Amino acid sequence: MRVLRVLALTMAVPLTLSVTAACSTGAAGDGDTEAVEAASGVDADAFPVTIEHALGETTIEDEPKRVVAAGFSGADFPLSLGVVPVGAAKITYAGTEEFSTTYFDDALAEIDGAEAPTRLDETDGLPVDEIVRLEPDLVTATQSGITQEEYDTLTDAGIDVVAYPNAPYTTTWQESLEMEGRALGRSELAAQIEDETTQLIADTAEEFPQLQDKTFTFGGPNAGDFSSFYVYTDQDNRPRLLTDLGMKNTEFVQENSEDGQFLFNVSSERASSLDADVFLTYATSEDEVADLASNPLTRQIPAIADNRWYATVDVTEAVGFSAPSPLSLPSALERYVPQVAAAVDGNGSGS
Incomplete structure (x- = not known):
């Protein structure tokens, strides 16, 4: 019997009303690809913002335009806030042929002009060089196993990084949503999505x-x-x-x-x-x-x-x-x- 140890590490209709409520997006591709410009859904006085996490403290001065999302479900959080990451982890377990998920693709299709992110192989850790080539101004890694060395390399390259609050792979979806809502200047929308999702859990119970x-x-x-x-x-x-x-x-x-x-x-x-x-x-x-x-x-x-x-x-x-x-x-x-x-x-x- 083959062991599903990979499951220890990973792990219907998306909330499209919430996804489309915000619409500042980025397009995937090489570092010189311009972001898709749209009306901003950023909260008033959202920036600058300082976010503390397990690997340091990150101050984001302005609204991020190019976001890379690390971790298996990492791309879901900016997308649920209407921000399309330019890079995201390859979904090799339970993913599509394009290394995505059906619920991510469904939500992506709700945003006009959005392109699928470049998918990055995280099998041996974060592909730091590939991330740098995408020229992001923010890496969200709240749902990842990013190491201190990877974090330091990215920040030394001038890229803001928001890591997990406590330990790798133990962040709750609520924590990720709150932290990334602040990082993207969309705390109000994040709170709305949390309320909707919490109600869905309560209804299921x-x-x-x-x-x-x-x-x-x-x-x-x-x-x-x-x-x-x-x-x-x-x-x-x-x-x-x-x-x-x-x-x-x-x-x-x-x-x-x-x-x-x-x-x-x-x-x-x-x-x-x-x-x-x-x-x-x-x-x-x-x-x-x-x-x-x-x-x-x-x-x-x-x-x-x-x-x-x-x-x-x-x-x-x-x-x-x-x-x-x-x-x-x-x-x-x-x-x-x-x-x-x-x-x-x-x-x-x-x-």
């Missing part, structure tokens, strides 16, 4: 009352022999969203969650400690789902033995939970949450 106060464990096997399991902590966005829906992390997960860490490992001998009202995981195929359902080690987890578990096979189904944004969450809530509710009811992946 109301639709599935069986989720309320139910405990969950979100993790999976690290290797084909099931020698150990990874478990997402309460600082990962997947558990955060489930708690927003009214669910609860188990005491075991809470006790083993450390600051700045989005997962921890558990040996197979302790598999029974992963029990909860529902167990959530990933699989690459239906054959792997069958392996999880029948293997004696995984069946030590009572939720799996009792069919109160769900394994995502469709990589696009739950990507909005691993890398949530105002653009990805509507689809994730619509497609993934009903599966979680079914598992809570005992109609899980073993059915």
